Amino acid sequence: MNEAAGERMVFRLANAPDLPRLVEMLADDALGATRERYETPLPHGYHDAFETITRDPNNELLVAESDGLVVGMLQLTYLPSLTYQGRWRAMVEGVRVAREARSGGVGRQLLEHALERARRRDCNMVQLTTDKARPDALKFYEALGFVASHEGMKLSLP
Incomplete structure (x- = not known):
């Protein structure tokens, strides 16, 4: 999916009518299918x-x-921080590309758009986590310049 194929990519904030499509994309992979309810x-x-x-x-x-069809999504959260002399950082979560649009550049364009938004908010860093069960996602983020510089940890709460 790209402009060369006659399709125009638009990036925007999600609105309420998008919600079912967002949940559909979250649920459409092996991990999402175990935790989402579409x-x-x-x-x-x-x-x-x-x-x-x-x-x-x-x-x-x-x-x-x-x-006119939502083919990708992510959540971008801006976090204030005392580190780096009080600079803000951004966190990316819930990156998904619709099955029919994968490997077409949608994810790259969406992440680049998010990175530009973080720059405009004067963030000094963008961070994200990716599940170890998604090695292709790790390669994708590394190709965009992300570096696995820290060991991430999570604790599920009951």
Whole structure:
């Protein structure tokens, strides 16, 4: 999916009608299928989270749209920090590209758009995590210049 094929990529903030498509993309892989619930109607938790995220000026749900269809998404969160002399950083989460649009440059363009937004907010760093079960995602992020400079850890809470 690219302009050469006659399709125009648009990047914008997500809006409420996008929510089912976002959940569909989150659920459409081996890991997402075990933790997401793409069903009609969507569980209320998705609506609540969407409202909270979109009202928060330090959170953005970005979508990539091609010919009127949402084909990519990510969440960009801006974090204040005392480190680096009080500079802000951005965190990328929930990167997904629709199955039919994968390997077409959508993810790269969407991440580049997010990086530009972080620059405009004067962030000195963009960070993300990727599941070790997704080696292709790790290669993708490294190709964009991300470096596995730290050991990330998570603790699931009951």
